[in-house]
Amino acid sequence: MVDESKYPTRIAPYGLRIPPDLKVRIQTAADANSRTMHSEILAALEEKFPAQPQLSNVESSLVLLKFALLRDNPDRAKTLMALRELEEDLKDLKKHIYRGLKAED
Known part of the structure; x- marks a missing residue:
């Protein structure tokens, strides 16, 4: 089950242009991790920019x-x-x- 507080559905979409070679690498990683490209991108961003402790x-x-x-x-x-x-x-x-x-x- 998806944690709705972490990924609320009312977030405005953000258009992102991804170079074709990077898109292939993201898709390859997503496939290897059994994720969608969207989930793979979020995972990479969370790793790069971890939440600050409250x-x-x-x-x-x-x-x-x-x-x-x-x-x-x-x-x-x-x-x-x-x-x-x-x-x-x-x-x-x-x-x-x-x-x-x-x-x-």
Whole structure:
């Protein structure tokens, strides 16, 4: 089953001119991978331009890491210090990202 959130059907088509020799190579790869040319092109683009991790995922991972380390690590003082540093780095990263987004507006 196709993941509709990944490939929504309401995306406007994009016309792309492909040189004949490249088209043959794409079709050959698609056949070898049991895919359509469209799917082969999307797979190549996803590989070349992977999705950037979402900040919310990083924050969720940090929370899970915190619980795991505090539960399993006997040296809680060092663990807490490392987590605080990580949290500060994450805050700095957020500020940097938000500044970048505002600059683009």
